[in-house]
Amino acid sequence: MNSRAASLSAEFLDIDLLARLPSLELQAKFLVTGFLAGLHRSPFHGSSVEFKEHRDYQPGDELRSVDWKVYARTDRLHIRLRDDETNLTASLLLDRSASMDYRSHRALMTKWDYTRSLAAAFLLFLQRQRDATALGFIGAGLEEFMPGSARPSHYHRLMAALHRPAAVAASAIPEALAVAADRVRHRSIVLIFSDFYADPAALAPALKRLRYQDCEVICFHILDPMELDFDFEEPVRLREQETSALLTLSPDLIRDEYRRRVTDHRKALEEQIRQLDGDCILLRTDKPPLSALGAYLARRNARL
Amino acid sequence: MIRLAFAGFLAGGLALAVPVLLHFLAKRPVGETPFPSFFFLHATAARKQTRNRLRKWLVLFLRCLVLAALVLAFAMPYIPRLTDIPAEARVILVDDSFSMTARPYVASLRRQALDCLAQTAPDRPTLAALVSSRIRWSGPNFSASGDDLKNWFLAETRPEGASSFDGALRQADARLRTTNARVKRIILITDRQALPWKSLRWSEPLSPGVTLEIVTPFAFDRELRNAAVSSVRCAEAEASAAGGARELELTVEGDNFAELPMTGELAAVLGRGEAARRSVTLPPKSRSSFPLRLNGIAPPPPGGEPVAGKVELRVPDELAADNSAFFSVNPETPSRVLATPAPATADFIGLALNPDPGRENVRFTPFDEHTAVADLRGARLLILRADTLVTPGLAERLDQALADGARVLAVCGRGNSTQSAWLARHGVKVNGAAAVKTRRLEVIDFDHPVFAKFADVRVGSLFDLLFFHSPVLTLPDNAQVAAAFGSDEPCFAELPAGQGTLFVLATGLDRGDTNWVANASFLPFLRELVAYCRTDVDSAALVRAEPGVRPITLPGLLAVTNQTDQGVIPCAGEAFTPPVAGNYLCAFRDGRRQVVSVNRPPAESNPTLFGRDVDAARLAWKGPAPAQTVAGVTAADPGAEEGRRFARLLLALALVCALGELALSSRTVI
Numbered sequence: 001m002n003s004r005a006a007s008l009s010a011e012f013l014d015i016d017l018l019a020r021l022p023s024l025e026l027q028a029k030f031l032v033t034g035f036l037a038g039l040h041r042s043p044f045h046g047s048s049v050e051f052k053e054h055r056d057y058q059p060g061d062e063l064r065s066v067d068w069k070v071y072a073r074t075d076r077l078h079i080r081l082r083d084d085e086t087n088l089t090a091s092l093l094l095d096r097s098a099s100m101d102y103r104s105h106r107a108l109m110t111k112w113d114y115t116r117s118l119a120a121a122f123l124l125f126l127q128r129q130r131d132a133t134a135l136g137f138i139g140a141g142l143e144e145f146m147p148g149s150a151r152p153s154h155y156h157r158l159m160a161a162l163h164r165p166a167a168v169a170a171s172a173i174p175e176a177l178a179v180a181a182d183r184v185r186h187r188s189i190v191l192i193f194s195d196f197y198a199d200p201a202a203l204a205p206a207l208k209r210l211r212y213q214d215c216e217v218i219c220f221h222i223l224d225p226m227e228l229d230f231d232f233e234e235p236v237r238l239r240e241q242e243t244s245a246l247l248t249l250s251p252d253l254i255r256d257e258y259r260r261r262v263t264d265h266r267k268a269l270e271e272q273i274r275q276l277d278g279d280c281i282l283l284r285t286d287k288p289p290l291s292a293l294g295a296y297l298a299r300r301n302a303r304l
Numbered sequence: 305m306i307r308l309a310f311a312g313f314l315a316g317g318l319a320l321a322v323p324v325l326l327h328f329l330a331k332r333p334v335g336e337t338p339f340p341s342f343f344f345l346h347a348t349a350a351r352k353q354t355r356n357r358l359r360k361w362l363v364l365f366l367r368c369l370v371l372a373a374l375v376l377a378f379a380m381p382y383i384p385r386l387t388d389i390p391a392e393a394r395v396i397l398v399d400d401s402f403s404m405t406a407r408p409y410v411a412s413l414r415r416q417a418l419d420c421l422a423q424t425a426p427d428r429p430t431l432a433a434l435v436s437s438r439i440r441w442s443g444p445n446f447s448a449s450g451d452d453l454k455n456w457f458l459a460e461t462r463p464e465g466a467s468s469f470d471g472a473l474r475q476a477d478a479r480l481r482t483t484n485a486r487v488k489r490i491i492l493i494t495d496r497q498a499l500p501w502k503s504l505r506w507s508e509p510l511s512p513g514v515t516l517e518i519v520t521p522f523a524f525d526r527e528l529r530n531a532a533v534s535s536v537r538c539a540e541a542e543a544s545a546a547g548g549a550r551e552l553e554l555t556v557e558g559d560n561f562a563e564l565p566m567t568g569e570l571a572a573v574l575g576r577g578e579a580a581r582r583s584v585t586l587p588p589k590s591r592s593s594f595p596l597r598l599n600g601i602a603p604p605p606p607g608g609e610p611v612a613g614k615v616e617l618r619v620p621d622e623l624a625a626d627n628s629a630f631f632s633v634n635p636e637t638p639s640r641v642l643a644t645p646a647p648a649t650a651d652f653i654g655l656a657l658n659p660d661p662g663r664e665n666v667r668f669t670p671f672d673e674h675t676a677v678a679d680l681r682g683a684r685l686l687i688l689r690a691d692t693l694v695t696p697g698l699a700e701r702l703d704q705a706l707a708d709g710a711r712v713l714a715v716c717g718r719g720n721s722t723q724s725a726w727l728a729r730h731g732v733k734v735n736g737a738a739a740v741k742t743r744r745l746e747v748i749d750f751d752h753p754v755f756a757k758f759a760d761v762r763v764g765s766l767f768d769l770l771f772f773h774s775p776v777l778t779l780p781d782n783a784q785v786a787a788a789f790g791s792d793e794p795c796f797a798e799l800p801a802g803q804g805t806l807f808v809l810a811t812g813l814d815r816g817d818t819n820w821v822a823n824a825s826f827l828p829f830l831r832e833l834v835a836y837c838r839t840d841v842d843s844a845a846l847v848r849a850e851p852g853v854r855p856i857t858l859p860g861l862l863a864v865t866n867q868t869d870q871g872v873i874p875c876a877g878e879a880f881t882p883p884v885a886g887n888y889l890c891a892f893r894d895g896r897r898q899v900v901s902v903n904r905p906p907a908e909s910n911p912t913l914f915g916r917d918v919d920a921a922r923l924a925w926k927g928p929a930p931a932q933t934v935a936g937v938t939a940a941d942p943g944a945e946e947g948r949r950f951a952r953l954l955l956a957l958a959l960v961c962a963l964g965e966l967a968l969s970s971r972t973v974i
Contacts, residue, residue: 098340170341195340195341197343235333237335237336237337238336238337238338238339239337240341241340241341242340242341243342245342246336247345247349248333249353250352250353250356253352254345254348258345261344261348265344
């Protein structure tokens with residue numbers, strides 16, 4: 001991931017502002033713009049294959065891809081496109097389980113809203129990159145999967161699909177990923193947005209299968225700060241969103257062990273994905289998700 | 305059974321309801337807080353909550369324990385001591401005077417005492433005491449064990465000396481006053497001696513509720529048949545032959561208190577052997593005197609070993625304890641008297657102090673202005689003769705000696721201006737010119753130690769003495785006149801001067817001044833004056849000392865040994881208290897050795913019956929009965945200290961529990 005770009009963007013990218021933006025489109029533009037503002041200062045390096053066509057320069061494009069001869073003739077910046085670039089497909093798998101519809105007092109949006117904003121940003125970004133984009137929702141299984149396409153109409157269809165709310169039931173991530181593995185295009189980049197309330201070992205078969213299909217897997221582990229820190233002060237009566245089960249407990253009594261379990265789970269998940277040459281990025285809903293786009297871009301360039 | 309000193313504080317136990325109510329009405333979380341998933345909570349919370357539930361109950365228990373401990377600490381629980389048992393409390397006083405060893409009833413009295421002590425029980429606590437010259441208690445507290453008291457009685461009883469019941473009864477009364485027993489009894493086990501009752505204060509009754517019961521466990525229809533050695537005096541016997549050795553002679557006085565004459569032997573025992581023996585017959589109801597010469601035993605020379613022994617009266621009486629008396633003859637240390645140089649004429653002072661050139665009764669030496677002050681201070685008496693020229697140097701020496709505690713006799717003649725000037729410095733005015741007529745003594749203070757023995761008509765009268773030219777003395781207010789010619793004409797007086805004493809004699813000691821110097825009373829006067837000036841202990845007084853009553857103080861005392869059993873007697877400084885009658889060999893720092901003879905008081909030997917004369921009811925409380933004390937603990941009750949100790953423990957427990965509660969409650973919820 002391009003951490004430098006992310007940190008520079010953070011200077012003017014604010015999670016408060018992101019949360020106040022009224023529509024997914026604006027949120028997506030906000031994120032992409034913020035991300036690209038830092039990206040200009042940080043060149044990405046890609047590989048060069050056979051030329052296919054020119055397109056207009058977009059912020060974020062590599063300067064080495066600029067066709068300087070055309071610039072000399074026309075005084076306009078054009079990018080030399082290669083075949084592979086136009087064939088790259090990114091598949092976004094969004095966990096819309098009930099647990100994603102959680103927002104604590106420390107967060108400004110629910111995990112689902114956060115995921116949607118991030119997914120919209122990805123859609124916008126990918127559309128500008130002219131990458132094909134697929135979208136799927138993870139629920140009790142793979143609820144809906146829209147295959148990849150780079151057409152503008154497809155982009156709008158996907159953006160419309162993001163407006164659906166979170167589900168009211170638990171999700172079955174391993175099963176959903178197993179189904180998605182059959183649906184995603186080979187040699188694509190698979191972006192999974194979830195809180196990953198599942199045993200990392202149970203995810204392994206589906207993730208391996210994706211890897212066998214030569215897919216790059218990037219997991220965005222989206223958690224509310226309260227889920228990470230468990231900073232309840234008073235005894236609480238908790239209701240699980242996925243099952244409506246109740247549990248009365250003392251946060252002081254279990255906080256340390258809870259944190260340790262969360263950390264262990266994260267490490268196990270990261271290790272599981274790292275073994276498959278993927279990335280697992282923790283995103284807190286009280287921080288802007290700048291690292292997400294950077295991670296994708298790094299993977300994309302590495303694949304090209 | 306545990307009792308509470310302040311049971312009212314138990315009402316504070318209602319506070320226990322507070323933590324219980326708080327426990328059950330504990331603030332529960334209001335409403336439900338959504339949480340994404342219990343994925344991480346189920347495994348954690350299930351185990352923790354079980355532990356938490358246990359902690360929660362433990363916290364409740366600790367809170368209740370804190371409050372209970374505080375309530376109990378204020379209520380002050382204690383295990384009631386025996387004084388607190390309300391059934392009956394007894395104080396048993398056992399007469400332990402030597403008259404209790406009389407053969408007809410010693411066994412009966414001991415059995416009765418043991419029976420009384422054996423009746424001790426937890427509901428009948430008992431405190432016992434042996435009453436003789438001193439009171440020995442069985443312990444500080446009442447006891448519930450009859451066996452302990454019996455063992456104590458058998459080990460401690462040692463009939464000795466005389467007894468007085470007043471102190472014992474008052475102390476027993478005070479002990480019973482601190483108890484809450486419904487019945488409080490003093491049981492006095494004694495023989496029929498009248499002496500112990502002599503000093504009883506009948507006008508001061510016992511405390512309310514305390515009854516006195518006198519136990520004389522035998523029907524005694526006749527007086528005790530008893531004889532006793534009442535005194536032993538030692539004197540030097542006349543030589544048995546011309547030029548023979550000096551020998552000691554004892555004068556033994558014996559009493560026969562019985563109605564019948566008593567015949568037996570009188571023996572003097574020195575060490576382990578008899579030194580003398582003779583047959584005696586004691587007439588009924590009378591005192592007899594018997595000489596007993598110790599053949600071959602001479603008075604100890606100065607610096608020699610003292611002679612000490614015991615006189616035994618071997619007669620068939622019924623009380624043997626008083627049939628012996630201890631005696632001792634200690635080597636005399638010659639008194640040291642210094643006098644200014646004698647005149648050329650007869651030295652009547654020297655003759656009076658040392659009448660026999662062969663014996664040195666008094667070390668009589670002259671002194672003057674060149675004599676060291678230490679020598680003057682060490683002398684028993686300094687005599688300033690009438691015609692001595694008191695030079696400034698001599699006056700200074702005399703003043704220094706007086707300041708250091710010396711005793712000076714100033715003999716005032718017809719005219720000695722230097723002496724008058726020196727006496728004037730001590731407030732004594734001597735008017736020699738006024739002394740012209742012949743006078744006689746008119747007032748003599750026979751209570752003064754110097755003249756005490758002159759009260760005996762056998763000594764001879766001092767009122768016949770003539771004084772021809774006695775000066776007129778004017779004395780300061782602090783002077784004590786022992787003999788006077790008239791109301792305002794002192795003849796012999798003493799007054800304090802510095803640390804010492806100044807004696808003033810208003811007559812010269814020559815034939816021209818008085819005929820006293822040729823009178824037989826002059827020698828005893830000087831001897832008594834010298835004896836009065838002694839500072840060490842009169843051994844004769846020690847012979848009369850009663851065992852176990854009060855300490856005997858001997859200047860320079862180093863160690864004391866009982867000659868009978870060779871036991872070492874502990875000394876407190878320069879004093880020791882003889883526990884029993886006997887001869888006590890005292891060693892002094894200057895190397896001297898002296899025997900102090902301690903004998904039982906003779907009065908206890910007289911078996912006068914008291915019989916029906918003593919009415920124990922006379923000591924009973926006659927006034928209105930005060931309100932009964934209900935509270936459990938009194939200041940003197942040992943249970944009070946027990947209660948305080950319990951309270952401290954409970955407070956410590958409360959503190960520990962509070963700390964535990966703090967440690968647990970911070971980790972425990974709902």
